[in-house]
Amino acid sequence: MIVRFARPRVALVALCLSLAGAPIVASAQQPFVEFPGRPLYERFGVEAVDLFDLRGQLSGSTVVDVRPRLEYDILHIEGAHHVDLDSEDFDQQILALEEEHGSPLVFYCNGRQSYAGYRAAARANELGVAAAQAYDAGMQDWVERYPGLARFRGEPANEVEDELISEDAFEARVLAADAFSRRARQGEDVVVVDIRSRGERDEISLFGGREVGAPLSDISALDRIVDQARRNEQTLLIFDQYGQQVRWLQYHLEELGVDDYYFLEGGLQRFYDEVMAR
Structure with a gap:
């Protein structure tokens, strides 16, 4: 990990990202937290978007699915672009998306306990993306609430419900x-x-x-x-x-x-x- 002392915010986000990949071990005494990553990443400038807010701003946002391609191809939010967080050219793809489609960029993964969406938004912030957000309720919540705005293998999920695994x-x-x-x-x-x-x-x-x-x-x-x-x-x-x-x-x-x-x-x-x- 490279820490640039001239830019302390970069160092803090880099530290945050390095910790995010590791398991967060909780004891039996700790209370359940529905979105444990929110307070951590909000301290570093990542704005979280909830299920209903994303629905309201869907048409005016550039939505980015950062999960592996297999997951995206099976089920994704309607209109979402795909950029795997682990791809070597992640930064270049994100900058190209912003230039072509504009902000805000809203990143998502499987949500809740998964931090990939937060991590992607934090990286976008470091790249200078004007407005980077993280939808953190995840794909499962989205398809359950808005099946008509989810694509299962390219088709509206509400039209192929019999193909979904129960x-x-x-x-x-x-x-x-x-x-x-x-x-x-x-x-x-x-x-x-x-x-x-x-x-x-x-x-x-x-x-x-x-x-x-x-x-x-x-x-x-x-x-x-x-x-x-x-x-x-x-x-x-x-x-x-x-x-x-x-x-x-x-x-x-x-x-x-x-x-x-x-x-x-x-x-x-x-x-x-x-x-x-x-």
Whole structure:
């Protein structure tokens, strides 16, 4: 991390961004905070936009989805542009969007406990973007409230509701932390897959060193792991940071015809929280 002392605000935001990728471990005594990133990022000039405010300003905003392409292609806000936060030319793409479409730029990800939207807005601020905001309720809240203003594989979500994976079908693939951990240590019949982004990845091994990394931004690597697991008749145990990205990954797995896979409930963040609470 480069800290430029001549510009203290840059240093503070850089510090903020470096912390955002790491898990925020809470104890059992800490109260639940619906949007834990808001107070942190608002101190560094990131304006949060809620669900209803974004609906009101949608036509006059340049909305940017910063999730991996797979997630965007499955479901995104109508009219949203896609710029993966992990893309090497993120800065150039954001400046080009502002020049072509104007401000305000509103960034979003899966929201709530996920910080990618905040981080993108903070980076845009550092680039000198005139008005950078973060919609932080996320994609799931948006499609539930405004399905006609969400695009599922290019079609209005309210017109293809029968193609959406139900909550019951998703929950059937979710394992609580203890069950997931036990399965992860069972032996050669499982493959544990970490789909977190580079910014979220840490050096801690929680599942006996069995994890293999395959971020959603590199879907070809993930597909190779999935294909190998199927050939070896192994169960896929998949986790992300907050239990949100796996919801969209499920569509991809179902399309591939994979039938032996499970997700970590609440992602690695909840796993950390439960361990700390014991």
